[in-house]
Amino acid sequence: MGDEAVADWGICPLPEQQPQAVCARWSQHSPAQPCLSHSPVCLQANPFQHRICRVFSTSDTRDDSMSFEDFLDMLSVFSDSATSDIKSHYAFRIFDFDEDGTLGRKDLEQLVNCLTGQGEESRLSSEEMEQLIQNILEESDIDKDGTINLSEFQHVVSRSPDFASSFKIVL
Amino acid sequence: ISTSFSQGFLEVTSLFYGYYLVDAVLISITKYNLPLAYLLATFAYLALNFLWLLKRSVEGFKQNLVHDADPFQSYCNKVFAGWDFCITDPNAARLKHRSLLYELQTDLQEERLRQKIAERTMEEKLRIYSLRVFINIIVIAILSGCFYSIYRVTVFSQEDSSVSIRNDTRRDLVKAGDYSKRNYCERVKYLNIAPFMFCLSSRCVFLRLASIGVLLFSLWSQISDCRNDKCEPCGYNYELYPCWESDVGREMYKLMIFDFIVILAVALFVDFPRKLLVTHCSWKLVQWFGHKEFEISNNVLEIIYGQTICWIGTFFSPLLPAIATIKYFIVFYVKKIVLIHTCKPAARPVRASGSNFFFLVVLLIGLLLAFVPLGVSIAHIPSSKACGPFRSFNTSWEVIPDTILQFPTALQHILFGLTSEAFAVPLFVILCIIMFYVIALDRAHKRVVEQLREQLVLVRSGPALY
Numbered sequence: 001m002g003d004e005a006v007a008d009w010g011i012c013p014l015p016e017q018q019p020q021a022v023c024a025r026w027s028q029h030s031p032a033q034p035c036l037s038h039s040p041v042c043l044q045a046n047p048f049q050h051r052i053c054r055v056f057s058t059s060d061t062r063d064d065s066m067s068f069e070d071f072l073d074m075l076s077v078f079s080d081s082a083t084s085d086i087k088s089h090y091a092f093r094i095f096d097f098d099e100d101g102t103l104g105r106k107d108l109e110q111l112v113n114c115l116t117g118q119g120e121e122s123r124l125s126s127e128e129m130e131q132l133i134q135n136i137l138e139e140s141d142i143d144k145d146g147t148i149n150l151s152e153f154q155h156v157v158s159r160s161p162d163f164a165s166s167f168k169i170v171l
Numbered sequence: 172i173s174t175s176f177s178q179g180f181l182e183v184t185s186l187f188y189g190y191y192l193v194d195a196v197l198i199s200i201t202k203y204n205l206p207l208a209y210l211l212a213t214f215a216y217l218a219l220n221f222l223w224l225l226k227r228s229v230e231g232f233k234q235n236l237v238h239d240a241d242p243f244q245s246y247c248n249k250v251f252a253g254w255d256f257c258i259t260d261p262n263a264a265r266l267k268h269r270s271l272l273y274e275l276q277t278d279l280q281e282e283r284l285r286q287k288i289a290e291r292t293m294e295e296k297l298r299i300y301s302l303r304v305f306i307n308i309i310v311i312a313i314l315s316g317c318f319y320s321i322y323r324v325t326v327f328s329q330e331d332s333s334v335s336i337r338n339d340t341r342r343d344l345v346k347a348g349d350y351s352k353r354n355y356c357e358r359v360k361y362l363n364i365a366p367f368m369f370c371l372s373s374r375c376v377f378l379r380l381a382s383i384g385v386l387l388f389s390l391w392s393q394i395s396d397c398r399n400d401k402c403e404p405c406g407y408n409y410e411l412y413p414c415w416e417s418d419v420g421r422e423m424y425k426l427m428i429f430d431f432i433v434i435l436a437v438a439l440f441v442d443f444p445r446k447l448l449v450t451h452c453s454w455k456l457v458q459w460f461g462h463k464e465f466e467i468s469n470n471v472l473e474i475i476y477g478q479t480i481c482w483i484g485t486f487f488s489p490l491l492p493a494i495a496t497i498k499y500f501i502v503f504y505v506k507k508i509v510l511i512h513t514c515k516p517a518a519r520p521v522r523a524s525g526s527n528f529f530f531l532v533v534l535l536i537g538l539l540l541a542f543v544p545l546g547v548s549i550a551h552i553p554s555s556k557a558c559g560p561f562r563s564f565n566t567s568w569e570v571i572p573d574t575i576l577q578f579p580t581a582l583q584h585i586l587f588g589l590t591s592e593a594f595a596v597p598l599f600v601i602l603c604i605i606m607f608y609v610i611a612l613d614r615a616h617k618r619v620v621e622q623l624r625e626q627l628v629l630v631r632s633g634p635a636l637y
Contacts, residue, residue, distance in 0.1 A: 045264035046256060078256060091251070108250075115253055116275070117268030124272070128279050135246045135282075156247045163252035170257055 040071065042169055047114040051094045078169040087167050088154045095153075102147040108133050206560040206570045210549070213486050217542065220482070224535045231528035249274060314378060318385050375469070376533050379476045380540055383426075383483070387544045390419060395552060414558040416487045419548070423484025424491060430477050431498045438509045446513040462515040470506065471530045474499070479537040486545055 043049040053064040056074040066074070076082060077090045095103055097110045109129060116122050124132065140148050140156040148156075157163050253271050258264050291299075394415045442463055449462055481495040550568040554561035561567045575586055588594055 042259055045259050045261050047254065047264075047268075048256075095251070112250060112275070115250065115268070116272040117265070122268060122272055124275065124279075128276065131279050131282070132246065132250075132275060136250060139247045153251075157251055160248045160252045162248055166252045166255045168256060 040066070042171065047117075048094055051097065055090065055093045075169065075171070078167065080168060080170075084158060084164060085154070087164070088157045089150070091157065091163075091167055092150050092153045102149050103153065104147045105133055108136060108148075204574070206564070207574055209489075209560050210567060210570050213545070213549075216485065217482070217538075217545070220538055221535075224531065224538060228528065228531045228535055231531050245278065249278070314381075318381070375472055376475070376536075379472060380479060380537060383476075383479060384540070384544075386422070386426075387419075387483070390422065391544075391547065391552065394418075414555045415552075416548070416555060416559055420484060420487030420491075423480055424488055424494070426480050427477065427484065427491065427494065427498065430473075430480070431502065434473070434502055435505060438505050442509050442513045463513055465510050465514040468530075472533070474502075475530070475534050475537050478534065479541055482538060482541040483544055486548065 039046075039049040039053050043052060046052070050064070052074065053066060056070045056077075057064045057066050058070055059065045059067065077086055092103070095107060095111050097107045098104070103111075112129065112132060113123055116124060123129075137146065137148070140152055142152050142155070249271070255267065258267060445460075445463055448457055449460065477495065477498070481491055484491045548567070550566055553565055554567045556562055561570065564570055564573070575583060578586070
């Protein structure tokens, strides 16, 4: 789904001053290699780094390595000039941990655990998790099927005031 | 200690009101009218504080409204848009993780409590309300007992006419009453929801501000008490208080220093030993007592109390703000050390945003309360004849009418017109009209918001119908 989606959506180009920064960042990682086998430095502290690499990687070997073009795609999705549609589309793919096309309870649970941090003492208890997932589904699941599909997700995110400002990476 | 400080050499320094001279000071060519400047500086700092506090309270109020206004999507917003993808520093990432965890936990807990309240049966409600009424009665009884005892001590020491005992005993009583009631407030911990935290904290606030009020009231009743007819022309008791403003200033200064010493003493002799005891001693009683939790509201109320003293005292003792600055500087670092080394993280995560507004409002109330004694001292009680810049005036306020009378007549007419009834009454009426208009606008907006919310719900459940 990756390549067609990118072509269909027509990822917006990065603004003019970005290419130098992008090239500089890329050469920091791998001066000679065509692919990154580990996540970029700008994602090191990000709990979603593996998901991001998986979503944007187009390598045939499915080892989540990112080529320069993949890196550019990722940066343009996360840039300021990307529209909210593109961002919410890719956010949906990133949050879909089991890649079944919908955000089910397991996905939401993994998402919340990523947010609160690694480690036993930084997790919500199971009752709290249950209550939280219940609330999220109440707020966003319109057709009441227990999962959030893409259009429901995009609907909920379009009314969220913080999404545009938090879902971006600035080099 | 502080008694020895303030009597003696400090009394004649610029720390106290008595130092300032009534004559205008010559600075190069112009004459600097010191009495007028003193009074205007007082008004200026009060007005500045008032406007700034008002501005901050309004901002906090707006934030509070916005925060409560959208219960629709708070969870989705926090979960889907919670992580800031710009974070690259691991420390910042750790902090963000923790703040997200606390926010989610607080929200979930508030929701659980709301549900629990909604599900309360009739008997439970009855039991809880009667318990609350009972405890409130006890608190009010203790409060009135304390104030009455302060008053009795004042009267007793007046008959005894032993000046130093009066000061210390009264101050100690006030302090003792303060702490006993504060401990009582802390023990009533079953109230843990936001509106009831408000009531609980308001009680403690009222206690502290009222204790200053009672102290000042007893001071003033003594100053203006004229036993014999000798002091009638002066208007105040000039035998005991030849320079009463300096006396009041000395009281405020002593209160401030005492507050500072108490904070240091509590930190040193209560918090650290408690931590040592709990870590090394394994008696059940000690373990049940447990580690100290950092109580934000108590600490903020302490600061507000100190600040109110500073505001009241600055007119009588102009260098008090400088002392207060140094004091709070030191107190901050002491509290920081106590927090880091002795406290355990609060068992319940605390939502800071709502409390911010509450603390600002209490600070504003403290400032408005500070206006009262200052107003009485400046305008009503005659200024002392033996010292101070207002020696030649009847009351401190008279500087201003005197200065106005020196203005050109046209300006005088304008100013008199501005303060006459013919101007004030229409102004008041216009302000009332504006206020009613704004209230009506607010109500209309609320109705629009409600209607839009209902529309959203319909739109949301709309597709399900198809």
